[in-house]
Amino acid sequence: RKEVEQDPGPFNVPEGATVAFNCTYSNSASQSFFWYRQDCRKEPKLLMSVYSSGNEDGRFTAQLNRASQYISLLIRDSKLSDSATYLCVVNIFGNQFYFGTGTSLTVIP
Amino acid sequence: SAVISQKPSRDICQRGTSLTIQCQVDSQVTMMFWYRQQPGQSLTLIATANQGSEATYESGFVIDKFPISRPNLTFSTLTVSNMSPEDSSIYLCSVSAMGEKLFFGSGTQLSVL
Numbered sequence: 001r002k003e004v005e006q007d008p009g010p011f012n013v014p015e016g017a018t019v020a021f022n023c024t025y026s027n028s029a030s031q032s033f034f035w036y037r038q039d040c041r042k043e044p045k046l047l048m049s050v051y052s053s054g055n056e057d058g059r060f061t062a063q064l065n066r067a068s069q070y071i072s073l074l075i076r077d078s079k080l081s082d083s084a085t086y087l088c089v090v091n092i093f094g095n096q097f098y099f100g101t102g103t104s105l106t107v108i109p
Numbered sequence: 110s111a112v113i114s115q116k117p118s119r120d121i122c123q124r125g126t127s128l129t130i131q132c133q134v135d136s137q138v139t140m141m142f143w144y145r146q147q148p149g150q151s152l153t154l155i156a157t158a159n160q161g162s163e164a165t166y167e168s169g170f171v172i173d174k175f176p177i178s179r180p181n182l183t184f185s186t187l188t189v190s191n192m193s194p195e196d197s198s199i200y201l202c203s204v205s206a207m208g209e210k211l212f213f214g215s216g217t218q219l220s221v222l
Contacts, residue, residue, distance in 0.1 A: 032209050043201055043213035044152070046110075087151065089211065095140050097211055101151045 001026055006088050006100030014108050017078050021103045023088030024070045032091035033064055035073045037084045038102065044087055047073075078107045111136055111204050115214030122192055122221050129188045130217045132202035137182035140205040143175070146216075147198045155200075158185040192221045 006023045013019045025033075033050035048055065050062040050071050061074040071090075075082055088100035112135040122128050132141065141158040156164040156177055164177035179185045189196050202214040 034210065036211075041199075041216075041218065043216045044211075046210055046212070049210065091209065095142065095157050095205060097142075097154070097205075099151045 003027060003092075003098035004088055004090050004100040006103055008101050008103060010104040010106060012106045012108055013078055015078055015080060017107075018074065018076050019078060019105065020075075021073045021086055021088075021105075022070055023072070023100050024068075025088075025090045025098070026069070027090070027092055028066075028069065030069075030090045030092055033062075033071050034089040034091075035060075035062055035071075036087040036089055038087055039084050047086070075105075078105075080107050080109060083107045110210075111138060111206060111212045113202060113204060113212060113214040115202050115217060117217055118215060119218040120220070122219065124193055124221060126192055127188055127190045128192065128219060129186050130200055130202070132185045132187075132214050134183045134204055138204040138206070139182070141179060141185045142203045142205070142211075143177065143185075143187045144201040144203060144213075145198045146201060152201065155187070158187075189219065192219075194221045197221045 004025050035047040036044040037047045038044040050064045052064050054063045059076045063072045083106045085102040085104050087102045090098045114133045143155040144152040146152050154167050155170045156166040158164050158177050158179040160179045176188045197220050200217045203211045
C-alpha cells in the first residue's frame with residue numbers, strides 16, 4: 001500500500017470554476033502535510049502547508065482530516081495560470097517525506 | 110526559504126559515461142536529499158546526503174551507482190555512474206527547513222543515449 005494516494009486526474013475545468021483535490025495517507029503518525037505545485041519540466045514549489053484547523057491563502061484552501069487521514073486542496077475562481085500538477089506531500093518525521101503521484105489540472109479558457 | 114542552485118540544468122550523455130550534478134544552498138542546512146523523477150511519475154528519494162558521513166540510500170539505490178558527496182552544510186553532489194537509457198530522468202536536490210518544508214533545486218534533466 002502506498003504511503004500517499006492521490007487521484008492523478010486529469011482535471012479539466014473552465015476558468016472561474018472551483019476544483020478540489022483529495023489525498024489520503026496511510027501512516028497515522030504523519031506529522032506535517034503540504035501541497036506543492038509543479039509546472040511542466042520544473043521543480044516542485046511549495047504552495048501551502050496544511051494545518052489541522054484548515055488554512056486559506058487567497059483562492060486556495062487546504063484542509064486536514066486526521067481521523068480519516070486525508071488532506072484536501074480547494075481552488076476557487078480558477079485561473080489559466082493555475083494549470084499545473086499538484087503534489088500532496090506528507091512528512092512522517094525528520095527526513096521521511098512521501099509524495100503523491102500528483103494531480104494534473106488544466107484550466108480551460 | 111532556501112535558495113538552491115543546481116547544475117547542470119540538462120545534459121545529454123552517452124551510455125557508459127558518468128555525470129556529476131552539483132547543488133549549492135545559500136544557507137547551512139542539516140538535511141539534503143536527492144530525488145529522481147521519471148517521466149509522468151512522482152518523486153522517488155534516492156538518498157539523504159549526510160555531512161561528514163556516508164549518504165543513506167533508499168531501497169533500490171546503491172552507492173556504486175549513485176555516489177554522493179556532502180563536504181559541508183551548503184553543498185552536495187550526486188554522480189550518476191555508468192549510465193544507461195533507464196537513467197534518463199529529472200534529478201532534483203532538495204533541502205529541508207527545520208525538518209519540515211522541502212525546497213528544491215531547479216532540477217537536472219538527464220537524457221542517456
